[in-house]
Amino acid sequence: MSSTADPSxxxxxxxxxxxxxxxxxxxxxxxxxxxxxxLLLFLAGVSxxxxxxxxxxxxxxxxxxxxxxxxxxxxxxxxxxxxxFADPHFGIMPLVSGTLVTTGVALLIALPLGTIIAIYxxxxxxAGLREGIKPLxxxxxxxxxxxxxxxxxxxxxxxxxxxxxxxxxxxxxSAGIVMGIMIVPYVSSLSEDALRAVPMLLREGAYALxxxxxxxxxxxxxxxxxxxxxxxxxxxxxxxxGETMIVAIAAGTQPNLTLDPREGAATITAFIVQASLGDNPxxxxxxxxxxxxxxxxxxxxxxxxxxxxxxxxxxREAY
Amino acid sequence: xxxxRTAITHADPASTPKVSPRVVGPFKAEVRDVNFYYGQFHAxxxxxxxxxxxxxxxxxxxxxxxxTTLLRCFNRMHDLYPGNRYEGEIILHPDQINIIxxxxxxxxxxxRIGMVFQKPNPFSKSIFENVAFxxxxxGETNRxxxxxxxxAALKSAAIWDETKDRLQKGARxxxxxxxxxxxxxxxxxxxxxxxxxxxxxxxLDPIATSRIEDLIDSLRGRFTILIVTHNLQxxxxxxxxxxxxxxxxxxxxxxxxxxxxKPSFKLTEDYLTGRFG
Amino acid sequence: MDLRKLxxxxxxxxxxxxxxxxxxxxxxxxxxxxxxxxxxxxxxxRIDWQxxxxxxxxxxxxxxxxxxxxxxxMIMLVTVITAVPLGVAAGVYLEExxxxxxxTTFIEINISNLAGVPSIVYGLxxxxxxxxxxxxxxxxxxxxxxxxxxxxxxxxxATRESLRTIPSNIREAAFAIGASKWQVVSHHLLxxxxxxxxxxxxxxxxxxxxxxxPLITIGALTFIAFxxxxxxxxxxxxxxxxxxxxxxxxxxxxxFNWVSRPQPExxxxxxxxxxxxxxxxxxLNxxxxxxxxxxxxxxxx
Numbered sequence: 001m002s003s004t005a006d007p008s009x010x011x012x013x014x015x016x017x018x019x020x021x022x023x024x025x026x027x028x029x030x031x032x033x034x035x036x037x038x039l040l041l042f043l044a045g046v047s048x049x050x051x052x053x054x055x056x057x058x059x060x061x062x063x064x065x066x067x068x069x070x071x072x073x074x075x076x077x078x079x080x081x082x083x084x085f086a087d088p089h090f091g092i093m094p095l096v097s098g099t100l101v102t103t104g105v106a107l108l109i110a111l112p113l114g115t116i117i118a119i120y121x122x123x124x125x126x127a128g129l130r131e132g133i134k135p136l137x138x139x140x141x142x143x144x145x146x147x148x149x150x151x152x153x154x155x156x157x158x159x160x161x162x163x164x165x166x167x168x169x170x171x172x173x174s175a176g177i178v179m180g181i182m183i184v185p186y187v188s189s190l191s192e193d194a195l196r197a198v199p200m201l202l203r204e205g206a207y208a209l210x211x212x213x214x215x216x217x218x219x220x221x222x223x224x225x226x227x228x229x230x231x232x233x234x235x236x237x238x239x240x241x242g243e244t245m246i247v248a249i250a251a252g253t254q255p256n257l258t259l260d261p262r263e264g265a266a267t268i269t270a271f272i273v274q275a276s277l278g279d280n281p282x283x284x285x286x287x288x289x290x291x292x293x294x295x296x297x298x299x300x301x302x303x304x305x306x307x308x309x310x311x312x313x314x315x316r317e318a319y
Numbered sequence: 320x321x322x323x324r325t326a327i328t329h330a331d332p333a334s335t336p337k338v339s340p341r342v343v344g345p346f347k348a349e350v351r352d353v354n355f356y357y358g359q360f361h362a363x364x365x366x367x368x369x370x371x372x373x374x375x376x377x378x379x380x381x382x383x384x385x386x387t388t389l390l391r392c393f394n395r396m397h398d399l400y401p402g403n404r405y406e407g408e409i410i411l412h413p414d415q416i417n418i419i420x421x422x423x424x425x426x427x428x429x430x431r432i433g434m435v436f437q438k439p440n441p442f443s444k445s446i447f448e449n450v451a452f453x454x455x456x457x458g459e460t461n462r463x464x465x466x467x468x469x470x471a472a473l474k475s476a477a478i479w480d481e482t483k484d485r486l487q488k489g490a491r492x493x494x495x496x497x498x499x500x501x502x503x504x505x506x507x508x509x510x511x512x513x514x515x516x517x518x519x520x521x522x523l524d525p526i527a528t529s530r531i532e533d534l535i536d537s538l539r540g541r542f543t544i545l546i547v548t549h550n551l552q553x554x555x556x557x558x559x560x561x562x563x564x565x566x567x568x569x570x571x572x573x574x575x576x577x578x579x580x581k582p583s584f585k586l587t588e589d590y591l592t593g594r595f596g
Numbered sequence: 597m598d599l600r601k602l603x604x605x606x607x608x609x610x611x612x613x614x615x616x617x618x619x620x621x622x623x624x625x626x627x628x629x630x631x632x633x634x635x636x637x638x639x640x641x642r643i644d645w646q647x648x649x650x651x652x653x654x655x656x657x658x659x660x661x662x663x664x665x666x667x668x669x670m671i672m673l674v675t676v677i678t679a680v681p682l683g684v685a686a687g688v689y690l691e692e693x694x695x696x697x698x699x700t701t702f703i704e705i706n707i708s709n710l711a712g713v714p715s716i717v718y719g720l721x722x723x724x725x726x727x728x729x730x731x732x733x734x735x736x737x738x739x740x741x742x743x744x745x746x747x748x749x750x751x752x753x754a755t756r757e758s759l760r761t762i763p764s765n766i767r768e769a770a771f772a773i774g775a776s777k778w779q780v781v782s783h784h785l786l787x788x789x790x791x792x793x794x795x796x797x798x799x800x801x802x803x804x805x806x807x808x809x810p811l812i813t814i815g816a817l818t819f820i821a822f823x824x825x826x827x828x829x830x831x832x833x834x835x836x837x838x839x840x841x842x843x844x845x846x847x848x849x850x851x852f853n854w855v856s857r858p859q860p861e862x863x864x865x866x867x868x869x870x871x872x873x874x875x876x877x878x879x880l881n882x883x884x885x886x887x888x889x890x891x892x893x894x895x896x897x
Contacts, residue, residue, distance in 0.1 A: 037778045038693055044685030045694065048707050048752065051745050055717060058724035113620050120617025124610075126401070133621055135885040140628050142881040144806025146848040147870045150855050151631045154638075154863060181627045188624075205440040208394055209453040209505070210430030212606035214613045219452075224443040235712065242714020244809035245848075249855055269716050269809065276719075276813045282728055290813070294720040298713065305712040309705070426603040458602050 059298055062291035069285060075292070081255040081266075083289035084275065090289065092296055094255035098172065098265035099297075102247050103240040105176025105261050106183055110236050113180070114187025115229070121188070122195035123217040134189065141185045149249030152178035157250060170252035170264040179246050187236040194228025195221055227315040234308030238301045244269035268297045335583050338368050339573035342560055346412055347372040347513060347543035348393070353407035353419070355388055355397070362388045364567040365407075370513075370560075372412070375535065375544040377558030377575065379551060381595065385567040386547045390515050393418060393545065394432045395425035411512070430457055433506035433542075434515040438522045439498035441490035441505075446473075446482050449490045449501060453509040468508055475541075476504035477534050496527025503534060507542065514538065516546040520553065532557050551591065555579055563587050635874060639867030647868060651821040652850065656861035661869050663820040664850035667736070668805060668876075670824065670839060671846055674740020675747065675804050680797055683748050684786075687755025687793075692781055711749040718746045719810030727814055734815040736824065737840040742810050747800035754796020758789035791891040795884045802880035806873065808848035819853075820845040847873045 067075070070090040078091025117137070121130045157174040161167045198221050206216040222229070252264025253274050266274065272290050280287040346369040355363035363385050370376050378386035388397075395418065397403040405419040411431075418428055430453070441449050450469040451459075459465055469486075473479040478500040482493075490501055499519060506514060516535065520528040535557050538544060548554050554561050555575060562572035563586075571578065571587045582588045589595055650660025690707075694700040722742035732738040762785055770780040786793075824839035847869060854866035 031776075034776050034778045038689075041685050041689035041693055044682050045689035045703055047682055047686060048710055048748060049703060051721075051748065052706050052710060054725050054745075055713065055721040058721045058729075059717070062724050113623065116613075116617055116620045117624065120614065120621065124614045124617055133625075136625055136628075137621070138885070139878060139881055140624055142802055142806075142877050143628070143631065144808070144848050144870075144873055144877055146806070146808045146852050146855070147631070147635070147874055150851070150863075150866055150870055151634065153855065154867075155630070155634050181624060184624050199440075201436060201438060201440045202442065204396060204399070205436065205442065205502070205505075206452070207399060208396065208429055208434040208436075209509070210426050210428075210456050210603075211452075212426060212603075213610045215456065215606065219444075220442050226443070238712045238714070242716065244714070244716045245852065248809075249852065269714065272716055272720070273809060273812050276723075276815065291720060291724065294717055298717050301712055301714055301717075302709065305709050308712075309708075424600065424603050424607075426606065427599055430599060430603075457599065 055298065059291055059295040062288055063295045066285070066288035066292040069288070070292075079257050081271070084278065084286045088285065090292075091257075092268075092293065094257040095266060095268045095271050095293060096296070097257050097259060098247075098251065098255065098267040098270070099241055099300075101259055101261050101265065102172045102176045102179060102243075102251055102267055103237065105173060106179035106240040106243075107237060109177055109180025110183035110187050110240070111233060114184045114232070114236065115191060117184065117188040118191035118195055118229075118232075119217050119222070122192045123213055123221060134192075137185045137188060141182065143182070145182065145243060145245040146249070148178050148182050149175075149246045152246055152250035164262055167262045168252070168264050170250060171262055172247075172251045172265055173261040175247045175249075175251035176261060178250070179240055179243050182243075182246070183236045183239050186239055187232050190232035190235060191225075191229045194225040194232065197228065198224045227312050230311040230315065231308055234304060234311070238304050241301055241304070242269065242297065244273060248273040268293050272297075337569050337571055339571070339577065339583065341574045341577055342369060342371065342572055344369070345372045346370060348412065348418075349408075349410045350389070351408040351410065353389070353392065353405070353409060355385075355392060355406070356404040357388075358402040362567055363392075366564075366567075366569050368562055368569055368572050370543060370545060372543055373540050374559040375539050375546060375557055376560040376562065377554035378545065378547045378562050378564060379549065379554050379590075380564035380570075381590070382549065383566075384564040386564050387517055388567075389564070390517055390545055390547050393513060393515055394429045394434050395419065395423075396429075396434075398425045430509065431511055432513045432515065433509065433511035434517065435499070435502050435506050435519045437518045439495055439502050441493070441498050441501055443489070443491060445487045446490045446493070446501060447486040450504050450508050453505060457509055469504075472504040472508035473501075475507055475538070476500045477530070477537070478504060494527075496523050496530060499523060499527070499531060500534060503531070507538070512543065514542045514544045516544065516548075518547050518549065520548075520550070528553075563590060565590070632874065635867050635871045637867075638864055639869070639871045642864050642868035643871060647865075648872075652819055652845075652853075656859065656865055659854075659862075659865055661847060661850055661872065663823060664845050664847045664869065665872065666823055667820065667844040668846040668848075670736045670844060671740045671743060671811075672801060672805060674737060674840070675743040676797070676801060678741060679744035679747050679751055679800070682744075683751025684755050684793060686748070687752045687759065688781055688786070690752070691756045691759040692777070692785065707749050707752055711753070715746055715807055716809040716813060718742055719813030721745070722810065722814045733841055734817070734843055735841045736844045738814055739811050739816060739844060739846070742814060743804040743807055746807065746810060747804050750800040750803065751793075751796055754800070755789070755793050758792025758796070759785055761792065762788050791887060795887050795891075798880050798884040798887070802877045802884075805880070806848055806877050808846075808852055811846060811849055812852070816849050817843055817845055847876075 074090055075092055078089050079093065080089035080091050081094045082089045121133060152174045156178055157169055157171065160171065160174045161169065167173065202220060202224055203216055206220040247267045248270040251267060251270060253266050253270060254264060255271065256263055256265035258265060271293055275286055275290050280290070348370045350366055350368050353363055353366045354361065366389060378389060380386050391397055392405060392409060397405070407419070409418040410416070411418050416423060442452065447469055450472050451465050454465055454468055470479065473482055478497060481497060490498065493501060520531050523531065532553065535544060535546065546558065558575045560572065561575040561578050563570040565586060571582060571584045573583070578587065579591060582591060647660045649662050650658060651663055653659040690700065690703065719742060722738060726732045726738045726741060727734060766784060766788070767780055770784050775783065820843060824842045851866050851869040851873060854862040854869060
């Protein structure tokens with residue numbers, strides 16, 4: 001190139017001219033376009049609220065129809081739940097007990113297992129091993145719950161029957177155990193994130209006093225991460241309460257007011273599935289009872305989530 | 320920074336000892352030819368120096384000079400991270416234990432040597448349990464003894480008056496300066512043989528800093544204290560002895576007054592007069 | 597010396613806990629292995645061309661999963677097409693546009709609560725709202741929209757997290773040369789966060805693919821012995837949306853149906869269907885893990 005022109009050759013000036021007008025024109029148009037886009041994005045953001053309203057509205061609306069026929073007293077005190085029978089009873093407690101028992105069994109498995117795994121991965125395992133194990137554990141939550149249901153009924157239940165003789169094929173213990181294993185990665189992954197977010201400085205404070213790893217983890221790191229760990233537990237609990245297919249397949253379909261995990265019993269979710277499989281005309285009490293059960297389920301998980309928010313706020317630590 | 324300064328003794332007579340003869344025993348600990356590596360990085364190079372029993376020694380030097388690295392050798396903090404390697408000896412008197420020997424148990428050394436960190440790091444526990452933590456670790460379970468020792472430690476750390484009515488309250492609700500004094504109480508509750516301070520006032524305001532300095536001053540005579548600081552005035556105010564480090568090597572160690580008044584090495588003079596660092 | 601004994605005991609508890617930790621990890625992972633192994637042992641021999649290309653049947657040996665896997669694909673198509681644009685837009689709004697006010701806080705709390713709502717409750721909402729109030733059929737469209745509502749929170753959260761990892765100096769640099777907000781978002785932020793969003797979308801799709809309960813509540817059938825009309829035809833008007841309005845079944849429902857039957861031959865079918873289903877969800881998750889791993893290696897801000 002032999003061009004020795006100075007920086008402000010006519011050529012560059014000319015080239016910049018149309019651009020400048022272009023900039024002006026676009027700048028004038030942009031605010032309108034931007035505002036339209038912003039409005040669309042805002043509507044998308046609000047869509048989640050619409051879903052919540054849809055859920056709450058539908059549940060309340062259909063449940064109101066249910067409670068016009070069934071009194072709240074009967075709903076909470078009757079010991080039988082047989083809305084589809086000729087002689088219908090509408091006591092929700094048998095379904096609630098089924099949900100509580102399966103959830104309890106699942107949590108007895110998931111919380112200790114998940115917590116130990118989280119502490120092990122965060123405080124004991126070398127970094128390479130941790131990065132390898134984490135995705136593998138996440139695969140556990142990628143298995144569809146209907147497959148877990150099959151597993152609980154076909155493999156775990158016969159095993160449970162061998163260990164605890166006299167247990168029926170459909171029992172809450174098998175369903176709860178499998179549900180617990182399924183929930184482990186939810187608990188361990190979030191707990192581990194919370195543990196790892198605790199600054200090294202705090203660990204060093206304990207180590208400098210001569211603490212070993214376990215004491216440092218349990219007495220210093222775990223309490224410091226309690227807000228995040230509580231979230232993990234809350235997630236696990238609400239997963240267990242809302243879990244449907246495992247219990248629908250393996251825990252049994254008969255509402256049964258019992259706290260004995262060896263027995264079979266329907267949960268709230270299992271009842272909804274069971275009732276949905278049949279034909280329930282829109283105005284039937286069977287149809288309405290699905291929504292009443294759903295409302296109870298929704299309120300239980302909602303209050304647990306709200307409790308979780310409160311816990312997080314209460315115990316949040318700033319570093 | 321000039322090239323000449325990288326060679327420490329370049330402008331000085333080779334006969335001048337790095338550790339001044341004014342630094343005399345009894346020694347609590349002696350560092351002998353210590354080399355330390357973070358993986359491939361050679362962080363301490365043939366460092367040798369003594370630490371006088373029950374006196375305050377300051378480690379000073381520009382950032383990256385290895386002063387904190389040396390400090391953390393004393394309680395084997397480097398063992399917490401993979402890829403670190405020690406060479407040489409740090410002899411702890413009177414037991415003649417080589418602190419950095421692989422045969423020596425880091426947990427035991429940490430029980431015997433206390434440490435206070437750059438930023439206050441109280442545990443998410445009550446004030447009482449923070450101070451009792453080290454005592455419990457050493458197997459103390461008697462509640463009477465625990466209560467007495469916690470009280471004594473809080474008094475020694477000059478924080479008793481502020482905390483005696485709220486011992487069961489969370490430690491993290493205290494102010495920054497109070498938290499750091501609590502951490503000092505936590506460290507001295509077990510009567511460690513050596514107390515390590517890693518820039519203990521760098522996160523504090525001037526008033527809180529001067530309280531910590533007064534506190535360290537009051538602990539002189541009870542503990543052998545090593546303090547890392549990049550604040551020369553602080554070293555001048557509280558240290559009996561001062562060691563200047565540079566690029567992983569010891570430049571000079573002397574009585575603080577002597578070194579500040581008349582450094583033996585050109586590099587020390589340059590650092591003290593603010594020509595680099 | 598007493599201290600030394602104490603230290604030795606503590607080190608022993610450390611080792612014991614590490615062993616316990618490994619055991620717990622193994623329990624979890626072995627469950628996965630045993631589950632997969634059992635599915636394969638029961639169902640692998642059942643998977644063949646006939647199984648993949650047959651409709652359900654009352655005779656276990658002649659039954660297949662053709663309408664189920666086609667239905668699953670159709671449902672996923674509807675779900676992804678609706679949930680992804682909506683979720684990404686909502687995520688962009690909340691992360692880049694939303695003012696710090698009560699409404700925004702409310703939306704955020706609402707999203708985190710939605711993520712905790714049991715999936716079957718979404719099914720009830722769809723049953724009451726889509727089927728009865730809006731008068732939709734128990735169709736592919738209704739099913740797809742139901743699952744779209746279900747995974748919307750996942751997509752929103754993934755989008756926000758992905759946008760949050762982009763340092764603010766990228767935004768400032770773009771604004772500094774006169775870009776409008778939307779230009780910054782569309783030219784810079786969305787391309788940079790595409791990987792993270794894609795990972796979230798894949799995870800969400802895998803979740804939707806395995807969902808059974810909400811589709812049962814809206815009344816998806818288990819016995820569908822026909823395929824939906826193809827969306828493209830050889831005669832005018834060439835495209836058909838009839839498939840959206842037809843009844844459907846999906847793989848998990850087909851499997852549930854077989855699991856619920858007492859005859860052992862149907863359990864074999866269930867295992868085979870489960871194997872196909874798990875293969876699909878696990879490969880989706882594997883893809884997500886791989887994508888995340890590659891992004892972490894490539895992007896260094």
